[in-house]
Every structure is written in structure tokens, then in C-alpha cells.
Amino acid sequence: MDHYKGLTIVRTRRELRTWRDALRREGRTLAFIPTMGALHDGHLSLVRLGLQRADVAAASIFVNPTQFAAHEDFGSYPRDEARDIEMLHSAGCTLAYCPQPADIYPPGDRTRVLVKDISHILEGVPRPHFFEGVATVVSRLFLHVAPDIAVFGEKDYQQLQIIRRMTLDLGFPVEIVGGPTEREADGLAMSSRNVYLSADERARAGALFQVMTQCAALLAQGEPVAGVLDAGRSRILAAGFASIDYLELRNADSLDALPTDQLPPDVPARLLAAARMGRTRLIDNLPVQRG
Numbered sequence: 001m002d003h004y005k006g007l008t009i010v011r012t013r014r015e016l017r018t019w020r021d022a023l024r025r026e027g028r029t030l031a032f033i034p035t036m037g038a039l040h041d042g043h044l045s046l047v048r049l050g051l052q053r054a055d056v057a058a059a060s061i062f063v064n065p066t067q068f069a070a071h072e073d074f075g076s077y078p079r080d081e082a083r084d085i086e087m088l089h090s091a092g093c094t095l096a097y098c099p100q101p102a103d104i105y106p107p108g109d110r111t112r113v114l115v116k117d118i119s120h121i122l123e124g125v126p127r128p129h130f131f132e133g134v135a136t137v138v139s140r141l142f143l144h145v146a147p148d149i150a151v152f153g154e155k156d157y158q159q160l161q162i163i164r165r166m167t168l169d170l171g172f173p174v175e176i177v178g179g180p181t182e183r184e185a186d187g188l189a190m191s192s193r194n195v196y197l198s199a200d201e202r203a204r205a206g207a208l209f210q211v212m213t214q215c216a217a218l219l220a221q222g223e224p225v226a227g228v229l230d231a232g233r234s235r236i237l238a239a240g241f242a243s244i245d246y247l248e249l250r251n252a253d254s255l256d257a258l259p260t261d262q263l264p265p266d267v268p269a270r271l272l273a274a275a276r277m278g279r280t281r282l283i284d285n286l287p288v289q290r291g
């Protein structure tokens with residue numbers, strides 16, 4: 001067990017269990033914020049949200065290999081544990097769990113968690129392995145940490161809905177809380193991968209949020225869905241995005257498709273997008289509700 005100022009750092013499941021048992025004996029509740037490190041203000045807002053809902057906050061830092069495909073950036077994913085630890089401490093976190101890979105994936109591991117259907121739409125189309133890796137690691141982290149609540153960013157909205165479904169289906173006694181997306185001044189959603197943007201790309205990247213905001217307003221007024229989305233796609237490309245994987249309106253809970261004419265009143269919907277700025281893939285989402 002290491003310590004950095006008031007923050008305890010544990011690297012094994014055994015140490016974690018000792019810490020967790022002591023917290024339970026003290027009768028204090030625990031909020032858990034799973035991360036892959038490369039922290040930014042968005043993560044810290046999740047820690048702060050957790051501390052509004054529970055006595056103590058614990059974060060994990062684990063770059064999860066099973067959610068990366070062979071051609072993706074697992075090897076080059078930004079890693080800076082000392083900086084992450086300092087940031088977690090500054091946000092009021094009490095514990096950082098930095099597990100060894102073998103504690104999460106024991107030798108010979110063969111078990112995976114798949115939340116069917118919702119894992120293979122939108123983000124799951126170009127990354128068919130991705131949400132199985134996420135659900136697998138989050139379920140193991142829930143078993144290790146045994147939190148009362150767990151906080152996930154709405155920035156990764158599909159991930160949040162998949163974790164909600166998995167938590168219900170597997171009966172984890174954990175309340176799932178979604179934290180609002182933190183944004184830069186021009187609206188760009190904070191993301192660990194924004195560091196990949198060149199200065200020129202960064203200057204144009206805020207257009208995704210700006211176009212989505214306009215689309216969301218039109219959809220909420222009952223404008224025809226297909227027309228609004230077509231115009232939105234054209235404007236995202238005109239703003240300098242290289243390509244669009246999707247710009248879609250979905251049911252906010254199930255992420256099922258919705259009618260393409262008009263958003264029915266009182267159906268909670270979510271506008272979701274993924275687009276490439278240069279070689280960096282950006283995602284974002286916004287709530288849409290007709291009054």
C-alpha cells in the first residue's frame with residue numbers, strides 16, 4: 001500500500017479488500033469511479049459527483065486490454081500515473097486502485113460479459129469487441145471494489161447505458177450514476193484522446209458540438225428527423241471533419257432506433273455522433289426531448 005498525501009494507492013485485490021472491509025466497519029459509503037487514467041477535468045467532476053452521493057470516493061486506473069482491438073492504441077494510450085494520482089488527490093479521492101493485469105485477468109482466464117444487442121450498434125459497429133471488454137472489466141472491478149455507487153460519464157453514453165443494463169441483469173448492488181459531460185470553452189467534450197488533435201484540428205473540433213446543439217433544438221421542436229440529421233451531417237463535414245461514422249437519434253434508455261419522421265412527444269431521446277477529425281475519432285451526445 002502506498003500513500004500520496006491523503007490518497008492511498010493499492011495495487012492488489014488483497015490490499016483493496018482490507019481497505020474496503022475497514023471502510024464498511026466504519027459504516028461509510030463508497031463511490032467508485034473506474035478510469036483508464038489519462039485523467040482530465042471530466043474525470044474529476046465524476047469524483048466530485050461521487051462525493052456528493054457517498055462518504056468516500058475511490059477511483060481505479062487500469063488500461064483495460066480487452067477493450068482494445070489489435071490495431072487500436074492500447075500500447076500508445078497515454079499513461080502518466082503520477083499525474084493521475086495528483087489529480088485524484090486534488091479532487092478529494094481517498095483511494096486509487098491500480099490493479100496488476102493478473103488480478104483482473106487471472107492466468108488462463110476464459111470468462112467474458114456481453115450485454116447483447118446494445119453492444120453491437122453505434123460504437124459497437126466499428127469496435128465489435130469493445131463493449132464486451134468494458135462490461136467484463138467493469139463487472140470484475142465491481143466485484144473487487146464492492147462500491148455503493150459507481151459514477152460513469154455521460155460522454156460515453158452508450159457505455160453508461162450498457163453498464164446500467166449489466167448492473168440490472170447481474171444484480172450488482174450498485175447504484176449507477178451518470179455524470180454530465182465536461183466541455184472546453186468551444187463545446188468540445190473533454191476526452192483523453194483530445195491530445196491526439198493537432199492545433200488546427202483542435203480549432204475545428206468544437207463544430208461537432210455546435211452542429212449537434214442546433215440539431216437537438218430542431219428535433220425538440222418536432223422538425224423531421226431525417227432532414228435534420230442529413231443537414232447536420234453536411235455541416236459537420238463542411239466544418240472540416242474527414243468522415244462521420246454516425247449522427248443518429250435514438251431512444252435514450254434502450255438506444256433503439258426511433259421513427260425518422262418526427263420525434264414522438266414525451267419519448268426521451270438522445271442524439272449521438274461519432275466523427276473523425278484528421279485521424280482522431282471524436283464522439284458526443286446530447287439529450288433531446290419534445291415537450
Ligand code: PAF
Pocket residue numbers: 034035036062064067134137138156159
Ligand atoms: O470509460 C472508460 O474509461 C473505460 O471504458 C472504463 C469504464 C474505465 C472501463 O475500462
